[in-house]
Amino acid sequence: MVLAVVVGALLGARRTFAGFPPLFAQWLPHVGVGTPLALLVAVLVIAKGPELAARLPWRRALGLGYLTAVAWTVSLALVDGWERGFAGRLTTSDEYLHEVPGVTDVGAVLRGFTARILDYQPDSWTTHVSGHPPGALLAFVGLDRIGLSGGAWAALLCVLVGGLTAVAVPVTLKAWGHDEAAARAVLPFAVLFPGAVWIGVSADGLFAGVTACGVALLALGRPLLAGLLLGLGIFLSYGLVLVGVIALVVAWRQWRALALAALAAVAVAAAFALAGFWWLDGYHLVVERYYQGIAAERVYYYWVWANLAAALLAAGLAPIAGLASAKRSPALWLVGGALAAILFADASGLSKAEVERIWLPFTVWLTAATAFLPASRRKHWLAVQAGTALLVNHLLLTNW
Secondary structure, eight states, X not given: OHHHHHHHHHHOHHHHOOSBTTBSEEEOOOOOTHHHHHHHXXXXXXXXXXXXXXXXXXXXXXXXXXXXXXXXXXXXXXXXXXXXXXXXXXXXXXXXXXXXXXXSOHXXXXXXXXXXXXXXXXXXXXHHHHTSOHHHHHHHHHHHHTTOOXXXXXXXHHHHHHTTHHHHHHHHHHHHHOOHHHHHHHHHHHHTOXXXXXXXXXXXXXXXXXXHHHHHHHHTTOHHHHHHHHHHHTTTOGGGGGHHHHHHHHTTTOHXXXXXXXXXXXXXXXXXXXXXXXXXXXXXXHHHHHTTTGGGTXXXXXXXXXXXXXXXXXXXXXXHHHHTTOOSSHHHHHHHHHHHHHHHHHHHTSOOSOHXXXXXXXXXXXXXXXXXXXXXXXXXXXXXXXXXXXXXXXXXXXXX
C-alpha cells in the first residue's frame, strides 16, 4: 500500500488518472455530521460485537448485524455530508440517474442498448450506463417508476442491499461449512467492513449485495433462487461473471444444485436476449468503449499491482492477519475463491483503478479469513478495520 501511494505520486495524475492513487479520491482532510455517528458505531461493535455475535440466537445476531452494517455505511457516507456523501452521489452526469428520465420504453431501451454503448456519438450512454449491462440502469428505472425517485432513494437502495453482505458471508459459512463458531466470529468483521466506505454510495454496493445473497442461497440449498440472483448479477456488471468462481467453490460436487442454479441463470440470460439484449455483444462493445476513455491512458504496469493495494484498503488488514494462522477449512476455500476472482479481474486489464468499489462483490468474501483470528485478538483487529475506514473517509474525499 505504501509503495502504491509513493509510486502513484511519482507517476502523477497524468499517468494514473487518479487523484490519490491507488484510490480514486483526492486528499481532503475533513469531518462531518457522520463523524460522531461512525465513531459511536465503531466503538460499540469493537466493545460488544464479538460477545453479542457469540451468544445471541443466530437469527437475532444476523438481524442486529445487518442493522449495524447499514448504520456503519450511512454514518461513513455522512462524513462527506448529506448531499456530497449520500443524496448527490448517483445524480452526476456520469451516473445512472442521469439517464433515468429518458427511459420511457423499457423494451426499446433493451433492443437499442448496445447501439449506444460506444462513445463519440450523439446518443451515447453516460459513462456508468455504457460500462454496464442494462440491468443496472433498469434497477434505478424501476425505483423511479414506483415513486422513489431521486438520488437519496437510489443511495438508500444501494446501502440497504449492500448491507446484506454482512449477513450473506456468515450465513454461507454456517450453511455450507457447518461451522457456526466461525460464522459468528466473522459477523462483526463483516459488519465493520472497510469497503462500506464505497458501498455508501456506489451501485457496486448494490451489486455486491445481490451476488452475495445469491452465493448464500446456494449454500442454503436454494439453487433456483441462487441462480436467478447470480444470473441477474451478470446483467448488473459484466465482471460479476467471476462471482461464478465463488459459487463453484460453494457448490463443488453438488452437481444437482449446480445444474439447477445454472438453469435459472440461463433463464435470466434468455429473458434479456428475447427482450433484445445479448450479453456477449454488450461485453465486446464495452471493452472497446473502455479504451475510448481514460483507461487507454492509465498505465497497466502500475495498476496491475496497485489495484491489489486498493483492494486491500477495502478489505482491511484483518483478513491478512487471519490468513497468517489459517487452516484448511470452508472459510479458507471461500477466501481462495475470492482471491482467484480478484486475480482474474486484475490480469484482464479491464479494471485499471477504481477497484476499491468495482471489486466489492469479491472483497467482501475476504472477511471470511477473520474466522482464523484468535479470540483474544479479535477486538484489536476490529479496531484496525474500523480505523482503516475512518482514516480513508476522513483524510480523503472519495469519488464514491
